[in-house]
Amino acid sequence: MRRQLGIFLVFCWLLLPACQKQVETLHLDGATMGTTWSVKLHSLPDGVDPVQLKSQLQSQLDSINRLMSTYDPESEISRFNRQTSGDWFAISTETAEVISLSLHLSQLTAGAFDISVGPLVELWGFGASERGEQLPTNEQVAEQLAKVGYQHLQLRRAPAALRKTQPLLRIDLSAVAKGYAVDLLAESLVERGVDNYLVEVGGELRIAGQRSDGTAWKIALEKPLEEAREVKTIFPLTDTGLATSGNYRNFYIENGQRYSHTIDPVSGRPIRHRLASVTVLDPACARADALATALMVLGEEKGQILVEQQQIAAYFLIHEQQGTEVYVSPAFQKFLAEVN
Incomplete structure (x- = not known):
């Protein structure tokens, strides 16, 4: 059920030099949907065993996989x-x-x-x-x-x-199922009294509360480079779901024309616009997951109209001849201002 995003999310509190202060963190992880999952938190309520919790979370993910x-x-x-x-x-x-x-x-x-x-x-x-x-x-x-x-x-x-109503219709939930799985794990943690966590499935996230040192969780987004992996920007985030979709790695070139893996369901053809990646914030990661895919299909112009009309928190990286242009929707700006 894996969807190749062509995007890389860095948990900078673990990996970036600017975030090297060591804090005690509980880390649970495993495999699901052809990718990996992880949960990071700094404490568990009394009576919650981490080994048993990991087994329960894995069981929930296995159940989703068997269904979808x-x-x-x-x-x-x-x-x-x-x-x-x-x-x-x-x-x-x-x-x-x-x-x-x-x-x-x-x-x-x-x-x-x-x-x-x-x-x-x-x-x-x-x-x-x-x-x-x-x-x-x-x-x-x-x-x-x-x-x-x-x-x-x-x-x-x-x-x-x-x-x-079309006998040959087939459906595939891979563009939303990972986000749904993130939500399911996050809700399981909340039911057990966990207030501070970062849940991730295949790069899709849901975040709540704070890190062990009392600061906001920090997420770094990657530059849209075909070969290298470099950080573009870092956001402090809390109490949100996050999903990113990109098209700058999974493509091929035929007769000098680039063909992206992102297919427009309306035209039936690979997208041909300048939008390189989209990051969406939403309380529900499943919704963020699907919207990130939709905005990649729509492109920078139609996508900007939609996010402003629907007050979607979105961050666009747009290819330019001399580099990358950034568009930040009003809802995204408002969210960051509230976190800071």
Whole structure:
């Protein structure tokens, strides 16, 4: 279920020279969804055993993977994808929650976020299959576009079920499931009385409270460089989810033209704008995760309109001939001002 972001988040309180003060921190980690997860906190309430907590968190992640993975042929999503009838297909409340959010954001972004985009991703050579020797033709794009569209997916909440109006529709929750997993782990910590934590799954984050030394958690964002890894900026953050999406590493060049792994579900083609990466803050990491993907599809101009209309906290890195331009939405500026 792994989605390659082309972005690197640095937990600067561990790695950056400016943040080398040593503090006692409890670190839990493991593997999930084809990537890694980690939880960092500086104390546990009485009666909460760290070994048992790690096992419980891993169990929650394993459960999400069994429901939503497209790599597990027996997951709910895989079995629904194989169904070609228009009958209702029973799903868990967890899957229904993720799909409900996904459909809402598809409407909000006019289809820029679409969990059915998979056939187009495969067509352009960024899926599980090897890329073909020739670029897709207009006819091939049109053929796959006919299989894509959130409008072909219907959700019933009680009892939870899905059905499709396009028999070949397939869905993939990888652009939102990691954020949802982050939220689930964070809520589990809160239920156990943990107030200060940093939860991370595959680079998506949710942060609450403070570090052990009483200062805000600090997150560093990377410059949009194809080869090197260099820090662009550092933010003090607390009480938010965070997700970043980028397109400057996962691409190929054919006939002098660059083709990004980020596919526009509306046009059926790789994006062709100057936006290099997007970071979104939102109380729910799942929402931040999906919005970061949608904004990468929309690009710097349409994306700026959306974040200002919807008061989305977003940070854009935009390619320029002489470097990188930064756009910070009003909601993002307000959040940072409140933290500082």
